[in-house]
Amino acid sequence: MIELRNLSKLFTTVDGPVDALKHINLTVQDGDIYGIIGMSGAGKSTLVRCINMLEKPTEGSVLLDGKDMGTLTEKELRAMRRKITMIFQGFNLLMQRTCLKNVMLPMKLGGMDRARAEKRARELLELVGLPDKANSYPAQLSGGQQQRVAIARALATEPQVLLCDEATSALDPKTTHAILELIRDINEKLGITVIVITHQMSVVQEVCNRVAILENGVVVEEGEVSEVFSNPRADATRNLIYPELSEGVNIFREGGQRVRVIFNGAMASREPLIAKMAVECRILASIVGASTRSVGDRAYGYMLLDIPGTPEDLARAVSYLSKMPDITVQVEAEYAAKEGQA
């Protein structure tokens, strides 16, 4: 279990101090695939580097199984880093060494004898699906293959935790999918806890069970992935999950009435909701924006509807839609506020 307690990081730059992380509290349970998502500059990379103390936190602590990483001696810290290994966006393999030598490196650094290290390195290359690339150099491999070698290298010291720093950001969608599958495999078969840093919601959606949303160095939302997807509370979360809705839909028609229809895992083959409402309630709602995603076979997301007519029509629409299973309805706050003023 990894606990971040009140973690802050302050960088001193020529333009003055920069708060990269502000009082972060997170708990990652053993066996989790934990996503940390945010736009560039949100502090994700700093956060992940605080976990293995490549960056020393200014304040707060990182606990691995209850042990405070900040109190370790240099030697203990190096030993601990062998238990929390890392893969990177740029793979960061030694370019002048073969794949086999790359995978052997962490074992050599730890003082393992050559024969054993080589045997284990070959097993690991087999595990990541590249047994025939042992004597190839990284430059001869594709990006996806290089990341596989990096994963084999990260597994060499039998870690408890694998940190993935934008590990799929340099890869095409198909390769991303394959690498994520490998990461999930490793999580399931070897029981390694995984922390995934990314700016892509699709990555979180595909592999993570929990997610934290980071914005300007603050965790604005945290929870089960399905929960966060179905009912994003923070604006930053909405922008990440439904980037297509982040602009252009907040223009209110004068006197308009808008509701947000939220799908909390409604079955994908649901009823034609808007058409049914038109027939049964005679309310001709127009869809001003919508974004839904499938997680498993269920739909998550939301739809913004403008409801024409009187406030009574609005109330009827809300009560009609609310009766549907796995759907909640909110009258848009901005609209409600406007109505309050009127």
Add this chain to the structure above:
Amino acid sequence: MNFANAFTPERLQEAWECFLNEFPLAIWETLYSTLLATLFAVVIGLPLGVLLVTGEQKGIRPLPRPLMSFLNVLINLLRSVPFIILMVMIIPLTRVIVGTSVGTMASVIPLTVAAFPFIARLVESSLREVNPNIIEAAQSMGAGSWQIVFHVMLPESVPSLITNITLAITTIMGYTAMSGAVGGGGLGKLALSYGYQRYRFAILYLAVIVLVIITQIIQSFGTWLARKCDRRLKEK
């Protein structure tokens, strides 16, 4: 001085005899003083270059700021003294080490003193080319500072180090020619004593041609070796 008479048949004949009789030893002296000086300069300059990179404030093992400033100033000082003057300046040191300040062996000392700061700077620049993310990756594996130097920084910069040391060898060979003016041996001395003092231009040109050929061979070999060692080139 009569330049027109420099290439008469008699002069050419004389140059040819000189080439056969004196050039082999001169070439040998040039080569061994160059290579010996390079070897010593690398022995001193390589660790110094490593320190310049690892010891800076953002390096993997920061050293006290005053020490780093001292090293940098020392290197800049030695690099800014013209070689021919440096040679004279350190005659006392040369006497202490070799016992004499004259001869090819004695010239190795000033050559080394002139070359090691140069090598340190070249090593520094080679090591700075190493992708810092790879160094970070090594740190994330729990590598210590010296492990990073020996397992990551030096191996990763081998092609660049070969290129830079080739550059150093050709530069040091230029210095050996200068050392001919102040007691050193080799092709430089031959060219100066025959060509400058006795107006035997044919011999001077011959010496220059041989120097150019040796430089070309060393440079080509260094370039070839650096390319051969570089595993980043996909077509290998």
